[in-house]
Amino acid sequence: MHSSKSLSILVVGAGHCGGRTVQALRELGWQGGIDLVGEEPGLPYERPPLSKEVLSGTKIPEALDLMGQDAWQALDLRRHHARVTAVDTQAQSATLSDGSILHYSSLLFANGGSPRRLDIPGADLPGVLALRTRADAARLAPQLAPGKRLAIIGGGFIGLEVAASARKLGCAVSLVEGGPQLMGRAVPKLLAERALALHIVRGVDMHLGVSPLRITQGEAGLEVELSSGVTLQADAVLIGIGIQAGTDVAQAAGIAVARGILVDRRLRTNVPNVYAAGDVAEFPSHLSGALLRQETWQNAESQARVAAQNLMGGSVEFAASSWFWSDQYDYQLQVSGEPAAASQTIVREQEDGDVLVFYADGVNKLVGACGWGLTSRIAKDLKLARTLVERGVIATAAVLADPATKLKSLLR
DSSP states (O other), rough: OOGGGGGGEEEEOHHHHHHHHHHHHHHHHHHHHHHHHHSSSOOOOOGGGGGHHHHHTSSGGGGGBBBBBHHHHHTOEEOOOEEEEEEEEETEEEEEEEOOEEEHHHEOOOOOEEOOOOOSSTTTTTTTEEESSSSHHHHHGOOSTOOOOOEEOOOOOHHHHHHHHHHHTOOOEEESSSSSSSSTTSSOOHHHHHHHHHHTTTTTEEEEOEHHHHEEETEEEEEEEEEEEEEEEEEEEEEOOOOOOOOOHHHTOOOOOOEEEOOOOOOOOOTTTEEGGGGGEEETTTTTEEEEEEEHHHHHHHHHHHHHHHHTTTTOOOOOOOOEEEEEEEEEEEEEEEEGOOSEEEEEEEEOOOOOEEOOOOOOOOEEEEEEEEEHHHHHHHHHHHHHHTTTOBBOOOHHHHHSSOGGGOOO
8 A cells, every 4th residue: 555645636727626636635634646638727716707897897817716726726736737648548648739748646537627618600709708717707808898899609698798788888789699599408497588578678789590700800890690590790799608518638548528528427538537527527416317518606615525525546436416597787697406307397487487496306305496586586486496596495385385385495
């Protein structure tokens, strides 16, 4: 048995999940080496505020750091500003873009992904932007000002959050979504319609069921030609159509991938001593066993801790309930649990257009919930709904649908 001092854990990806993993390794008593590899400069940070507080100027980018500089130094790790270009699972080594070779006792892929590219002419023009990193936010922020015009391609969470931030700053916004509703399959139609109505009231020019054909540089800025025959004029175009999981290096190393790097409940890949977590991992749901890949803050946060324990030789299963949120203007949307595993949907209309939707299985056990409403009014109920799902509470549709039912009473 080696002493942990002579061993080294390699974490590929220095974002939220990678950063939390190395923190957890030290907290859990790992005394061996830690190599943290990532291309982005600076310290690991949280991404959700990029589309909201950072763009609107209420938070400085450094406020997103997981820990301060001194706390990082105390972790005593080797930080490599580079990219992993190849992994040799036999030799248990990784080659970096700067030519160096690192050896590992166990390896974690926590390298997330990169924004999906739009495959149309003009998608690479200057002024066509994505939002994934602090550098991306710094490029986009100057475009969100009165008198500026922003065209957003993609009606998912990033697109809608940026639309809300841009409108608050007085920027003219057009949004194009190829599907029939906003936020795709992530939320029920009812909630998507409420969000659509809010964005229209707040002045966003919406184009649903339409795709961009080409982007050209016109005399007065960029022009986005749509399949509907409309041409949008813009100073900047934001592409927000999801991320492509960073599976290339893993796949070339003989590690099984599908929509992400495939792992079991312990976040192990099909190769010994190699794990994956966060946005890049495709894992079995503890509720239904269905394979999920989740690009959420909560997933990065909770899988990091499980990964750290198992990288050190533990055998902990990941069993956290899924949860994510989206802030748009002064409204919030939340989804928890696994709505796809439900056999019944229960709608609970609350005051002033706030709405909760519960998902239950055949025996009235809650497996998911989502809600939309004014943040100041609905935040408490969203938190209660999430707790009900996490505890697998059993309640009838009639009880859940009745706004007079106090959700707190169902926790007893």
